[in-house]
Amino acid sequence: AQKVTQAQTEISVVEKEDVTLDCVYETRDTTYYLFWYKQPPSGELVFLIRRNSFDEQNEISGRYSWNFQKSTSSFNFTITASQVVDSAVYFCALSENNAGNMLTFGGGTRLMVKP
Amino acid sequence: GAGVSQSPSNKVTEKGKDVELRCDPISGHTALYWYRQSLGQGLEFLIYFQGNSAPDKSGLPSDRFSAERTGGSVSTLTIQRTQQEDSAVYLCASSYSSYNEQFFGPGTRLTVL
Numbered sequence: 233a234q235k236v237t238q239a240q241t242e243i244s245v246v247e248k249e250d251v252t253l254d255c256v257y258e259t260r261d262t263t264y265y266l267f268w269y270k271q272p273p274s275g276e277l278v279f280l281i282r283r284n285s286f287d288e289q290n291e292i293s294g295r296y297s298w299n300f301q302k303s304t305s306s307f308n309f310t311i312t313a314s315q316v317v318d319s320a321v322y323f324c325a326l327s328e329n330n331a332g333n334m335l336t337f338g339g340g341t342r343l344m345v346k347p
Numbered sequence: 348g349a350g351v352s353q354s355p356s357n358k359v360t361e362k363g364k365d366v367e368l369r370c371d372p373i374s375g376h377t378a379l380y381w382y383r384q385s386l387g388q389g390l391e392f393l394i395y396f397q398g399n400s401a402p403d404k405s406g407l408p409s410d411r412f413s414a415e416r417t418g419g420s421v422s423t424l425t426i427q428r429t430q431q432e433d434s435a436v437y438l439c440a441s442s443y444s445s446y447n448e449q450f451f452g453p454g455t456r457l458t459v460l
Contacts, residue, residue: 336392
């Protein structure tokens with residue numbers, strides 16, 4: 233069965249610091265998808281990125297970057313030069329090709345960026 | 348374009364009553380999902396609809412929960428004989444097809460007194 237673990241329940245940084253959110257997953261499927269979602273205080277889940285299991289290239293989008301390593305079953309998320317607006321709960325999620333694409337979420341990491 | 352919408356945004360009910368929660372997916376999205384977010388259980392999958400196929404109900408916690416999707420668009424999640432442990436935020440998501448990214452609605456906060 234699939235499982236996603238976000239070991240960091242809460243992280244606090246000062247603005248402009250870099251921060252990495254860890255995500256480790258378990259799956260028996262060879263074809264799967266990994267996601268990151270942001271949940272700001274307003275509550276709505278915002279899609280950030282989707283990655284398939286065959287694409288291990290790292291991705292950068294502005295201040296956000298993602299490091300996917302199949303060898304360690306990890307899909308970590310780094311925010312460079314954090315800003316107060318980055319304060320939110322971040323969820324890593326997994327869907328399996330043979331499981332109808334429902335998302336299995338990690339427990340989330342609450343990021344607090346202080347001015 | 349319009350995102351996923353859900354109604355009501357908040358619902359307070361008494362234990363034992365039935366409730367209906369509504370989801371309007373993004374136009375053209377064939378896949379629709381219901382999830383539940385609660386303090387104790389985190390984000391949990393409930394049910395999944397893909398086109399006209401039979402729904403995947405594997406995440407429904409009990410037979411008091413049911414859902415339907417009419418005309419391949421709007422979906423209603425029904426909870427019968429609500430219990431206090433049903434209190435949570437119920438989230439709906441849709442995607443263009445299976446394996447595409449899912450876009451979430453704002454959720455319905457259900458409080459069972």
